[in-house]
Amino acid sequence: MTTIAPDLAGHGRPEALPGDNYLNHTRGFKSWAFTLDHKRIGVMYLVAVLVAFFVGGIFAMLVRTQLLVPEGALFVGSEHYKLYNQMFTLHGAIMIFLVLIPGIPSALGNFILPVMLGAKDVAFPRLNLFSFYLYVFGAIFAVTSIVLGAIDTGWTFYTPYSAQSETHVSLMVFGVFVLGFSSILTGLNFIVTIHKLRPPGMTWFRMPLFLWSTYATSIIQVLATPVLGITLLLLIMERVLKIGIFNSEYGGDPVLFQHFFWFYSHPAVYIMILPAMGVMSEVISTFSRKHIFGYRFIAMSSLGIAIIGFLVWGHHMFPNGQSTMLATIFSFLTMLVAVPSAIKVWNWLATMYKGSIWLQTPMCYALSFLFNFTIGGLTGVFLGTLSIDVHLHDTYFVVAHFHYVMFGGTLLGFMAGVHYWWPKITGRMYNETLGKIGCALVFIGFNTTFLPQFVMGSHGMPRRYATYLPVYQDYHVMSTIGAYIQFVGFALTAGYLIYSLFRGAKAPANPWGSATLEWACTSPPPHDNFKRPPHVGDPYDQSNLVWDDSLQGYVRDNRLAESYTTKTPIPRQAATGHQDPG
């Protein structure tokens, strides 16, 4: 293909739900279990992640219910505190390793990344399926350890406690080790896909920002996760073979474990938040019907976060007896890593300026993200400031801070993404009114849960306490009520999403008026995504997309499209330099 296709591959008026799509292309259990289609793998990830989210959420509810009264509402008496400790450990471990890390990159990313890029699949489809099964096996190990004797070490597995605990630490840790490989292989796959499978015209700076953020994420996954793998393997060796590495009983150094662990786990925070930031850039631009503001600054800030994010792990150890010099350096770098996030927030706000803001469910989640992530980011500054951190370390202030980033940020970003791409993935529209109510409940519930935690944290309430001093009770009660509101919000969301699968209106190809490539193919996409390499334009130019009432979606107005293509011609080299893979 050497010229731009005149029919603009799918940009015309595709049928609402055409005959052949990835869902009905082949049938039967095996066609899913052995599929190499990135979309099906993405859907399977999505289901697995949502199941894990449900389980992790149940543990969260148990944790919050326990804390309704100072002496504990569920697990009363010393011998039952261990149960509470297991609950918060499982909540943390499941949410981090099974939900937040694979949530956006592996589930949404797998589905969206190749389509958005204009490719037929990821670079290594078999490796992709292998990643999924590694995820499943990792999850099975984790679940087995829960059944046999759930771990009570906290999700951080700090030594020497984790080396001595009588629960099934080795099994759980091995599960996380396997999950790590899943993460590495997915990252590797995405890096190669973005480097090698861009169609003609898809230059680096024409890539949607979701791809930039996924790219930055993948780099972290590939470089940081092996360190976690090694660390966890050493921990297993320590437990099984009694080799002294981290356990002081055998002459090991527990602080070394913390360095190794956070060398991965701090960058992992960015594995979680960066893809959500990518979703934000897509959603805010689309629902403001306006070009993203400061494309290059946003793209480069993603890479900036990925690089500086590797150098700040020590801020988890300010009061752990590391040297003053180290603490100073880590505090300084921690301050710097806040800057790229600030840049993104300003750019998103500027994108909304003079836009045409459409408050559909994905945008509601995006605005919630903006609100919560700003709180999460700014409270991180308190913790990065050395002297304040000494007071706040390991209190509920930290708990609230990371929930504002991980939940208010990543998870709401994930929710925005799920709602944004739901029509594309399933071919069905969900109920907008219920969507907005669900979003409002989650937003209100979330803030009711975690705002009081900042206050009680500043008053010194330590984290991971099964019981607490009565003076903190009011905050805890508020927090628990908030958690229940969230639960209602999520139950409602699950309800209307599942309902939409069966009874939802058929989705048009482009319901929101977005200019990125995944909206150029039908909903759901055909098995091969694109019959031929799609026309690649500016991913944030929605000016030539017009609303079609009969389709209940947007279509490209070719007249406007032509004027657009003459305005910014595709670089010749890029347009002709690639073979047509079709």
Added chain:
Amino acid sequence: MMNLWTLAQTDTFFLPPQASNLSHDVDWAWNVVLGVTGFFFVLVVVVMLLFVLKYRRRTPNDATPEITHNTPLEIIWTVVPVVILICFFFIGFKGYLNYDTPPTNAVVVDVTGQKWRFSFQYPNGGTSDILYVQKDVPVVLNLHSTDVLHALYIPAFRTQRNLIPFRTTNIWFIPEELSPKDGFPLFCTQYCGQDHSRMHSVVRVLDKKDYADAMAQVANPFKEKDGNTGKSRWIPYVELGHKLYEQKGCISCHTIDGTKGTGPTWKDLWKTDVQFAAPPGTAPLKASDSDANWEAYITESVLHPSAKIVQGFSDQMPSFESQFSPTAPKDEELRAIITYIKSIGNTHYTPPIPADSELYDADKHPDHHPEFTPEHVKAIEAAGGAAGNAASAPTTQNQ
């Protein structure tokens, strides 16, 4: 909402009352950061809401201006946060150096953390489970852990640090406010297992006189001075044993009412048959075994708890060797514990000296506790110790 209201009335909404020299710096930094970040938070939210209202969608095909970027603006909103954040860094850095520079004239208190209690040892050799400090006198806490990671955190003083096995860390502060009657809370903030949430204590900041009294009390746990009458008395072993049961942290795992805890209950423990799960093949201890056997078993369980594990329980208990010993001077405290266990045991136990005996009047019999063994009394005399403090002649410190 009573607590929220009282908090808002009496304290600042955030942060507990200031009670140490360190708190001023931290609270100042907190206020600066809160002010600046609060301003930016309000700015972001107001702008966001303004845009949502002003630019809400009128028609699906609204024309929007093509604004792609504005480099000068973007450079401004990159550089301004950088400058502000570097200022924050310096504020925090300066405060942190403060934490790391204890004065040389400080009172040094050795703190030992173990699952799940703190023990504070003062320069006079006495120990306590709550921390006594004197107002306006600098204190350095040397922190040790005998088992897993712990952390010592005093919110009112704005300081915390981890306790790491086989390492010594320290914190220091100058208490500036007398504590309320029940003290300022002191927490373990590093997760340390089952009873982590019960590993908390209090700091009592006392004036000079009360501090001296407290020190005399911790130096001689056998003697007690009535604050009102000024009279001293020796504490009968049954009573002392119960006190040590609470102070030394036995209470966190062993109940005295027969309910199951992390460890076996002490009620009826004395002279009730015990089966052991580990090591395999350990002969059970019978009710009919001699007193000496039972005393040896309890002593072993305190000093080397992993040696025998009672059926139905797991190997959780840390060694209490640093608290008790079979030899002077700490053997008497161990004897008090054993006496206490006997008193709630499976046999009828009558203390050798009735609790109201005038032998316990320390003003009349200042030499030594009436229940000390003759060997112990001899050891005191040999050490030439003054009677009042002899019981805890300087202990060896092998942390």
